[in-house]
Amino acid sequence: MIPCTPAFTFPRMPIVLTNAQTRFLRGQAHGLKAMLQVGGKGISDALVDEVVLALEHHELVKVKIAAEDRDVRDALVADLVRRAGAALVQRIGHVAILYRPSEDHRQIVLPRA
Numbered sequence: 001m002i003p004c005t006p007a008f009t010f011p012r013m014p015i016v017l018t019n020a021q022t023r024f025l026r027g028q029a030h031g032l033k034a035m036l037q038v039g040g041k042g043i044s045d046a047l048v049d050e051v052v053l054a055l056e057h058h059e060l061v062k063v064k065i066a067a068e069d070r071d072v073r074d075a076l077v078a079d080l081v082r083r084a085g086a087a088l089v090q091r092i093g094h095v096a097i098l099y100r101p102s103e104d105h106r107q108i109v110l111p112r113a
Helices: 019-029 045-058 070-084
Strands: 036-038 060-065 087-092 095-099
Touching: 019 060, 019 087, 019 095, 036 045, 045 060, 045 070, 045 095, 060 070, 070 087, 070 095
Parallel strands: 036 060
Antiparallel strands: 060 095, 087 095
16 A cells, blocks of 8 residues: 655645735635535545645635534644644634645735735
């Protein structure tokens, strides 16, 4: 069996967004539909790889978390954000919005601080 490694490398430093940037990204994500769904089995390496690919291609994605307990949802979102090297823009209920700038082709231009 060949070990699977993520196709993309991501920055080690966490992405820090200002309030204006967060507000801008929330507006950009308003019309998006959830691209990925985290099921009852939790977060696997394959799911993290899919999130990394989606972030590289789209930069801004919505992820739906299927856990019922709020604390479990918070833990799953925090783990996914950490493992994907993304920034959490917003979490409402079962939906989280993640952002990470693309390494190859940036599509979203963030406002200055």
